[in-house]
Amino acid sequence: MKFRSLFLGVLAALMISAGFTSCSDDDDDDVNTDKYFNGEKLENYAFVLNEGADSKNNASLAAVNWMNYQTISSDIYVAQNKQALGDVAQDMIADGKGNVYVVVFGSAYVAKLNAEGVEQTRADFTTGNLKQFGQPRYAVLEDGMLYITTYGAYVVVLNANDLAFVKAYQVGKNPEHIVESEDKIYNTNSGWGEDNTVTCYNTKTGKVEKTYTVMSNPDGILEVEDRIFVQGYGAGWDYPWGEINLTTGEFTQIGNASSWAEDDDVIYTINSVTDWDTYTTVNYFTAYDVKKSKLTEGNYLVNMPEELNSASVFSMQFNPYNGFLYIATSDFKNDGTIYVFDNNKEFVTKFSSMGINPKKFVFFK
Secondary structure, three states, X not given: OHHHHHHHHHHHHOOOHHHOOOOOOOOOOOOOXXXXXXXXEOOOEEEEEEOOOOOOOOEEEEEEEOOOOOEEEOOHHHHHHOOOOEOOEEEEEEOOOOEEEEEEOOOOEEEEEEOOOOEEEEEEOOOHHHHHHOOXXXXXXXXXXXXXXEOOOEEEEEEOOOOOEEEEEEOOOOEEEEEEEOOEEEEEEOOOOOOOEEEEEEOOOOEEEEEEEOXXXXXXXXXXXXXXXXXXXXXOOOOEEEEEOOOOOOEEEEEEOOEEEEXXXXXXXXXXXXXXXXXXXXXXXXEEEOOOOEEEEOOOOEOOOHHHHOOOEEEEXXXXXXXXXXXXXXXOOOEEEEEEEOXXXXXXXXXXXXXEOEEEEEEEO
């Protein structure tokens, strides 16, 4: 079918959900331990995970100072480990204890790094017991366990300390983003056009508790105030998003968004609408106050550079230490651009992501 062909082709290049942050109770402020790179002490810095282009083996991990936006390393993973990150880096999360977990979809592994970018161990999904579960996608931490969605229709649970296999449980087709809330793990199931569900797993009982029906091809998922919000591609590629009523199971659409990020109980969205005949993009902005259940349409950014009106937004994320918003754009061929806005949403600066398709940030003090 025409839609399925378009969906498969564009989805491989447009995994836009980098700003769809996986949160957990384990994500606390980074511990105060000294970190160094090339003999220089690392302070107030961020890792920038660049997804890379599909099948190009060019995923990368840049490092930048988030106080002065100076480059620390264009690829700190290569500098520290003397090897490339691999093909299609999908997700990156921190545990608040100086450890970072990177999920590399194309190369099919999960790596545990220290806060200096040095790999400590990895779980290889191409061999052994893990091979049966398919390639890994996204991860969330909870009570010392790493929950990872895999394209074999599973969530695989690894010990966060040594990445040893603990268990796996079956979910829907081609599961994507995953979050934790109140001892429950929620993940979207996209199915590449064949699924429209969210799976809820109870960590206390060790069982899948419920499956919710949402829009076609769900992708992103957020937990805010113990409420669950879901974003997806939709049957018509119009990026619907909305909320699941966890009592009734009903899904209610709130708006349309290709990227989103949450801060202080407000969900900020950007919907990058692209005309695939002319390859021109127009961005639409909304802000949703979760406590008031109120959607405000219109650009919330102040002194936004004009080019951001028509740039394809690849991800959004907030710096937890100062509340600054990072909006990353991509043309899917060249290094991305990252735009920084302060906690009043006023433009501060922009800088290169130093890689293709900037997907995720991890911030350190």
